[in-house]
Amino acid sequence: MIAYIKGNLEAVNEEAVVVEANGVGYEIICANPFAFQDSLGEQVLIYTYHYVREDNQTLFGFKKTDDKLLFSKLLNVSGIGPKGALAVLASVRVEEFVSAIEREDDKFLTQFPGIGKKTARQMILDLKGKLPDGFAAVALETADRSSEADALQGQNNALEEAVAAMKALGYSEREVKAIVPTLKQEHHENSDPYIRKGLALLMK
Numbered sequence: 001m002i003a004y005i006k007g008n009l010e011a012v013n014e015e016a017v018v019v020e021a022n023g024v025g026y027e028i029i030c031a032n033p034f035a036f037q038d039s040l041g042e043q044v045l046i047y048t049y050h051y052v053r054e055d056n057q058t059l060f061g062f063k064k065t066d067d068k069l070l071f072s073k074l075l076n077v078s079g080i081g082p083k084g085a086l087a088v089l090a091s092v093r094v095e096e097f098v099s100a101i102e103r104e105d106d107k108f109l110t111q112f113p114g115i116g117k118k119t120a121r122q123m124i125l126d127l128k129g130k131l132p133d134g135f136a137a138v139a140l141e142t143a144d145r146s147s148e149a150d151a152l153q154g155q156n157n158a159l160e161e162a163v164a165a166m167k168a169l170g171y172s173e174r175e176v177k178a179i180v181p182t183l184k185q186e187h188h189e190n191s192d193p194y195i196r197k198g199l200a201l202l203m204k
Helices: 033-039 065-074 082-091 094-103 117-127 133-168 173-183 192-202
Strands: 004-012 016-021 024-030 043-053 056-062
Touching: 004 024, 004 033, 016 033, 016 043, 024 033, 024 043, 024 082, 033 043, 043 065, 056 065, 056 082, 065 082, 065 094, 065 117, 094 117, 133 173, 133 192, 173 192
Parallel strands: 024 056
Antiparallel strands: 004 016, 004 043, 016 024, 043 056
16 A cells, blocks of 8 residues: 655646656546645655556545545445545545534535435445544534534524514614614524513613
């Protein structure tokens, strides 16, 4: 197994990069070859996965070890080959993908080229709870941030609905705007509590 190649970046094209090391030019297939464009003509280190089949040997390259590890895990999923695994890595960050697996979010997974609902469910079945601890920790943190963002968005929508309702009841823009900072200290997912609180403040 070739773990990585360190050498001079000689060329970049739509599918691969070419790295010269010790007089040998290695063609390395990458998810996003142009991510290396800024290093053209300079020394680079590319983590590699040596894919071997009876009729084919290919080097796949990655900027980060996490990307390489996820690629290798994806190859173990029934129905996913190198092309499908690269399509995933080209479209999403590792932590976002792992978070989707842990949430069993097949809708998120079917956004990738060539991944239908059946394959998405197979990915969840084969990978959930089986990714490295570091992946799981990052995914959990990402999911927590996503949940917090969803809760905040829900709060904002409810507050906006309450503001509109109070204006419809005849209160002026100035009157409603004056109580919004107080209402923002509340945390509700629907507008009714905001309206009750707002009306109480407006009638004082």
